[in-house]
Amino acid sequence: NAGVTQTPKFRVLKTGQSMTLLCAQDMNHEYMYWYRQDPGMGLRLIHYSVGEGTTAKGEVPDGYNVSRLKKQNFLLGLESAAPSQTSVYFCASSYSILQGRYFGPGTRLTVL
């Protein structure tokens, strides 16, 4: 099992560009999450999904969109990147809300 994987690992964007981050899990988990981590801060929830075809807003959803067309994949989109979106992005999944989340390795995004 690969667990939770994220693509890409690193990315540099210019302000206004768009991109999509891909998260994939092979554990048949229902729940998937996108977090961002900024220096000196804990992780903040951007969006999450409780099953295929569902999405919901987290703590800091503005400027991001998500889609969960397949159970194993959760995509995070930035339509018009801003420097404030420079961060490390972590994807996570879990079988149920009673389980700890399994985290991916992270994507380091820099917006110039």
Added chain:
Amino acid sequence: ELKVEQNPLFLSMQEGKNYTIYCNYSTTSDRLYWYRQDPGKSLESLFVLLSNGAVKQEGRLMASLDTKARLSTLHITAAVHDLSATYFCAVDNTDKLIFGTGTRLQVFP
């Protein structure tokens, strides 16, 4: 709105000493998690606490949960250098896992 606070934010301790990290949260929840993060790495799940009075232990780390006080503790016994990392608590709130700001632990000889 659920808020999760950890203290201390930074902890420098000598090998062999004991210490406790505290995690307070603002609204009712009976699901609390502890994670470890090494620099530049992802998060590793340490403990899942699902009820009042829950206590879990793994090696030199022990976590407990008091839902009435809205408090969890992570106790470190006889610290060793390998425990140096950042530790996060996180509280479940209607499908959302809200994280504390983390405690950066540094263990020195």
